Structures are given as structure tokens and as C-alpha cells.
Amino acid sequence: MPPTPKASQSLHGGSKSEASLFLSDNSKRALEKIRDLMRDAIQMKKNELPDLTLSKLREEYLKLDWESRQRALLVLATQFGVDRKRVHDLISHYESLSTDGGEESDAAEAARYRTEHDLRSALMPLSARLFEQMNGQAGGLKFLVDLRADLIATVKEKNLAALRALDSELKGMFATWLGPACLELQQITWANSAALLERIVVYEAVHPISNLYDLKRRLGVGRRCYGYFHPAIPGEPLVFIEVALTNEIVGSIQNVLFEEPPIAEEEATTAIFYSISSTQTGLAGIDLGHFLIKRVVRLLRQEIPNIQTFVTLSPIPGFLKWLLPKLKLQIRYAQVGAEDIIEMSDPPSTTFKENLLLPEEESNLVEACGKDKESISGMQILHDLLTSSDHEWAKSAKLVEVLRAPLMRLCARYLIVEKKRGRALDQVTNFHVRNGASVERLNWMGDTSIKGLETSAGIMVNYIYRLENIDTNNQAYLNKGIIAASPAIEQYLQSRL
């Protein structure tokens, strides 16, 4: 007899031991119940009311431990896929309709349309039918969003084609259901319920909210917070954006977060989008922020016509993740000499040797650190400074001044020039430029928090939304991989030569 392990109580933990491959009788029964409910719901006729069955299915699923949930998802993915027998039959029928391309009668055309439609339906996995029914039920959408969060975690653990296909199916359905037509823009203020505001605190992902006072300030005079709400998930924005009203482009997040509003709202000329956060893990990959920004721009122009500049203050999450390995590699190249590079055991990601620093930048660095240029390279110094514990360099006015030129230049290169398959390396850049923004300004010491220093050496960037350029920028990026940038940014790139 197989051992019957005690069912795990925690949801995203749970035993992954060998023993857990064997299910307890209880778990087996629960799983069979779930499968029967899935089948019942899917087999219902078009107008049959599936509410009872679906409610029971939800209830049973939510009772499962993490291990059994994963199994239930696997059952859904593998046993309720595409009806391939039916697909095969319809393909045969469809092929038999083929003519020599001549004029067809209207009846023949109708038969062809019908078969195309039927074949398309048959290619829809049965699980998708269950999702559609669930979405029709009160609370069903929220259940599906949470289900997809489980699914994403399951795919990470067991990377199976069937699970990936199920995930991409559900994701596609979300994209349809959560189109901008379905989403409502609402301003979030201190007058909203505590339950809602609590979620804002929990979900703020870019610049964490430290306490209630901090939150109140973010919703107060000179600031705005807007959320996208879906009617089926009330009281919980799917995504929200925080805005500060100023009379200039602000370059430092600490200025946005900590200062009292420097001007009256009527004097504001500039809206700074300083944070966009999604709230639902289960909506990963669904681009809601894009529509949100456009709606907020339109709304603010109506409300405060003085505001003519719409600009983000954004982190650069990938800058040092890109720069540090690059530095390390070039330091190695410099040590071994060019001719040995191709002999190196692990294939290098860059095939040419370059000094990432300009001569002047290098000598300034060496001088500032009081090192001997012969014994240690500028790149090594840079690497050591950036990886030093506690980011000591940021506390030295001298080092901050010396590092400014090379890091700003390299950051511009990272944002504008470096690409992967024609797309920006940085996910935030990719998001805004795809939306039609351009890169306006780099801000040295824009975010001096530990997170800011660790990810981007404290640099922040402003992406600007100029309505008249949005389409051009979007198309230049998608068609040619070109990222629009201001003259100031272009300047950095030229100084590279």
C-alpha cells in the first residue's frame, strides 16, 4: 500500500517529497469530485444554467491544498483539451468542400462558412468553455484570476506543454474580457473605503508606501491616484497609477514623495506619472497600464487645461543587471589579451573587446580613488565601487561627481542603443516606448534609496508622452526598433564616439 502523507495545509508551500506522488484517499476523492464537476459544467447545453455546478466547483477547488490544486490544474489541462477526434472529422469534411476555386453557389459558400466556424469552435479546448461559463457567474472572473495565479506558479514548477497551453488560453481570454471598453477609470481618494486603500498600500510595487500618512499625502493636494476597475471585481483596482502635479519635469523620486506640493494645483503645468502598479498576479502579461495612461492624460487635460506636459518619473530596473556582467567580461578581456578571447571556455556574450570608459572618464576615476593607473583599470574601479556594500560611493560628493559622466552615458546607451530582437532591454522602457512615449531626460541621483542605487546606480529617467508624437514613436519602435529620444539624450550617445 502506498504511504498516505498528511495533506499539506499551506497553499503555496506543501510537501514535494517522493511520498506526495501518492495521493491519500481523501485527496483522490476530492480530485475526482472536481473532475466530475468540470465535466458536468462543460457538457451543459448552451442555455442551461451552470450556476450550481460552478459554485460547487469553485468551493471544492478553494478547499484543496496546494498539491491537489496543481493536480486539478493538470487534470483540466490534459483531460479537457481540444476534442481532436472532432477536429479531425471536421478537417476531412472541410477538405471535401474544396472546389477548383471557381464561383460557388451561395449555399456552398454558407456550408463553407459553417464548417470554418465549427472547426474553429472544435479547436477551442473544452477548458476554455469552462472559463467562459465561469466568467458569466458572479465572482467568477475574480476566481479565474486567482486560478491563473495558481496556474502560473504550477507552470514554473512543472513546465509541461499542456499547462503552458492552458495558461496561454486563459491569458488570451483575459485579454478579451479586460479590454479598455470593460474597464472603468476612477480616481482613488482619501474618501474611498479603508478596504480599498489598504490594497493600494499592499500592491504599490514601485515606491513602497511606508505608512498611512504617506498614503494620505499621495492622495492629497497636488497629487492624483487613478485606478482601472472592472465591474466584476468591485473595490479593487486591477492597476493603478500615481501622479504628482508640478510646474517642471521632476527628476528625483524623493522630491515627489517627500516634499509638500511646491505649487498650487492651478499653477501646475506638468503631470508626473511616478508609479504604475498591477494588483493581480493572475493578470500577468495583460497590458492594462497602456490604456490607463492614455485615459488619465485625457482626463487631466480636461480637468486642468494648464497641464501641457505629461511625463513619467521611472526607475531603470535593468541598468546594473546589464552593466555589471558587461564590466566583468571586459575586465577579463583586458586581462587575458584579445587573442585569447576565443579560447575562453565559457562562450562570452560579447565578442569584441572594448573599454567601456572614455579616456577622460577613466583618468578621472583613477585619480579620484588615488589608485595607480598601471596596477588597476578604470573598469575594475567602477565595478568595485558599484558592488561595494552599502553603496559607499553615493555618500562621497567627489565620487558622485566623478561617476556621473560615465554612468549617465552608459545608461543612455543601455536605454536607447542596446536591443534584443529589436526591443529595448529594459522592460519599463519597452512599455513606455511601445505606448508611444520618448526618452526625455536622465536624472543623476534621481533615486537614492537602496533599491534605486542597487538597480540603476540611482539614475532615474523621464519618459514623455506627447500626444502628437505617440503614433509616430510607436510605429518607429515596432517597425524599426528605433527609440525616440530628446537632443539631451542623443548628446550622451554622441560623446561615446
Add this chain to the structure above:
Amino acid sequence: MPPTPKASQSLHGGSKSEASLFLSDNSKRALEKIRDLMRDAIQMKKNELPDLTLSKLREEYLKLDWESRQRALLVLATQFGVDRKRVHDLISHYESLSTDGGEESDAAEAARYRTEHDLRSALMPLSARLFEQMNGQAGGLKFLVDLRADLIATVKEKNLAALRALDSELKGMFATWLGPACLELQQITWANSAALLERIVVYEAVHPISNLYDLKRRLGVGRRCYGYFHPAIPGEPLVFIEVALTNEIVGSIQNVLFEEPPIAEEEATTAIFYSISSTQTGLAGIDLGHFLIKRVVRLLRQEIPNIQTFVTLSPIPGFLKWLLPKLKLQIRYAQVGAEDIIEMSDPPSTTFKENLLLPEEESNLVEACGKDKESISGMQILHDLLTSSDHEWAKSAKLVEVLRAPLMRLCARYLIVEKKRGRALDQVTNFHVRNGASVERLNWMGDTSIKGLETSAGIMVNYIYRLENIDTNNQAYLNKGIIAASPAIEQYLQSRL
């Protein structure tokens, strides 16, 4: 040179003469422009912003006269259908993946899922892509709803397979987009904007609203009006329902519409749904009322827990449309004698001869009219009375009394027994019973308006929603064609024997 007719100005009229087959140069140019815009939008990449193109497309379409709109829809239906070359290639590829049914590698499974997904996408007509993009744009959904109204009218005129397929595609997309998860229930009151209330007056289809005073009463004490709103079509309910709060099941629409509320709201035990109206021609076939009733029931139970009975007061739009031809046929049968029936030139819809009246009903009728039973049949008398101008019978207390028994009995038979493909003949019955209601009560002289007398000899019906029976009723109807009815209704059916 073809004649160039002056472009028609009216939208749903327009010249249908031979000459209009030839397009003016202006119309030709406008149509080409539309086609180019359609193509541009459809060919855009996934993240490209189609807003400009789509706005222009909408603008150009709305400028077209009715004739050109029909042509534009035909272009969309025929030139932007399924890419059959691609479908053919993908089918070949898919068939080549077929194995002998043994265990596949995960990579092979993944390839199969991908091909199934690609084939499904390829089977989607290009026009559907345009619809999806349009739905993503502000105002796009409303445009599509109006476009479908044009499309429905076009299909009626030119019944082509391509147009029907386009219509069914768009209808399917509406069904997805307008799921209950996307719709918001709002009470409509006298506090709403005049613009919205005006639409209620315009769209009320069941019991026309005669004036502002009438409307105010329908929104006032003892009554409720609820609408289903979609975020993308603000200020305009897609469907709305009118409710009266009473302490008994009311059988006469005149009592609901004209009396002051007989009781205080707190004393109400019964909610009478007396009108459901859709507002959008372009949403024909999309069942929004079903979800609306269920939501309103839930809401009212919360608001006024005393209310335990949820019942409609409904018209029977198809009763006389069914009864009169049936009477006519049986009158003919009675005249020619049974043996000649099969010889009759036009094939009769009923193959057996029957007297639609019971002996007692017939003699009462003959007596009341002072006719000689030998010279004229009861069925003939009934037919003559029901088709007499001005419905004279309804003004005679004696005739009203004599007609009651046979018409109520025949009406019960029409509602409960007569079926077409297992479904109720009456569309209203079909709607409510499919939703899980049962037929509770027939009301003689329930609607004495001209419309009521003309369609159902003044009979109205109450369908009752008992939450505990909704699923059973729904399934009995869909699976076995059984319509649940109260004992009182069953009584009518037994008296037929």
C-alpha cells in the same frame, strides 16, 4: 458612361433603382478609402496603435449614404474573410504532426498545441480582427453596435452567406464582450439625467410611456426601474426592466400602470416585473435580460427582505398569431370533410381534424351570439369575433364572459403544450422558462389595450421565479422540452380532454 445618381441622403431608405448599381465617382472613391482603412487597421502589428486609422474609418463610414454603407459591409464580408490559403497550409502541417496515438514528447505536444492555436486564429475572419481593435477604442463598442444594426438591415435586403457569416461573427463577439461580468446594474430614478430618461421613454417597447408624468410614476414610490449599463456605452442602458411592488400577484397591466401604489413599500411582498426592453437594435440575439432579472431579484431581496414572490406580468405576443390560422384551417376541414383533406392543394400544417372548442364552449358561444348552430360553427363565430374591427366583443360583458373559458384553455395549450423543436412557440415564454421560471397564472382581460386585444385577446400571463426551482425548471425545459406550470394552469389542460 454609367449614369451617376445623386447620392441618397436618408440612411435606411435610399434609391434601390437599377441605376444605383453604378456608383458615382465620389461613392467609388469613398468606398475605396474605406477599404484601404480597413486593410491598414487589420494589417497592423499586435502592439501598433490603430487609433488614428480606426477613427478615420469610423468617420468615413458614418459619412456614407445607406447604399454605400451596404457596399462597405459587403466589402468587409467578402474581402476580409478567412485567409483560406493559410488555413490550408496549417491543416497540412497539422495533419503531418499526427502520430499513431502513442505517447508523445513534451516538445511534440507543444508543437501540436501551437498549431491548433494557429489554425484557430487563421479560421478567424480578418474582419473579426478589425472588430477587436475597434472595441479597444473609446466609443468603438457603440460604433460596432450601430454597425451591426446596419448589417442586420443589409442581411434582410441581400440575404448572402458572406453577410450572414459576418453578422454571426460580430454577434458572437458581442456575446463575449457583454457578459454579465462587464455589465453594471444601476437603478434608474427621477434623479438621472434627462438625456438618459428620454431614452427610457423612446425605448420602452412593451408598454409605451405616454408622457413625462407617466415616466415619473414608473420611477416613483412602489416602483423600480433598473438598467444594465456597459462602461463603454455610458448614459444609455442596454436593457432595462420595470418593477412594481405589490402585496399580491397582479394580473392586469392597467392596474400596474394606472393606479397609485396601493400599499406602502415596506408592506410589499411581491415584485412584479412588468416590462423588459432592449435599447440596441444592433444587439439583437444577445440575451441580456436573463442576467438582469437574476441580479434584480438578488438586489430586491436584500433591499426589501419582505418580498418573497418574484413574478412577471407578461404579454403573450404570439397567441392569436397561432390561434387564428389554426381556426381558419379547422373551419375549412370542417367544411370539406375529413376524407378530402389530403387532396387539398396547399399542404395543411396540421394533419388531423379537430374541433378546437369543447361542446359546452361551442353551445355557449352559439347561444350568446343568437346564431343557428346548424348554419355556422362555433369556430367560425370565434374567428369572426376575434377578427372583428375594433374588438367589439371586448365591450360586451356577455361575450367577454362566454369567450373566457375557450380562450383561456386554448391559451394554456398554446403556452404549455404546443412546441416547435421542443421549444415554446411564444418567444416570451421561451425566454422566461429558459431562465428557470414557471407559468403561474393566466389573467383574463389582463391587457385591454388595442395591442393587448390584437395579440392575445387581452390575456396576460404571470411567470414566476422561485429561486429554489430555477435550475430544475431550466433543465427540464432544455433537456425534455417540459414547461413547468402551476396546478391552476394544469387544470386548463385537463379540461381539454
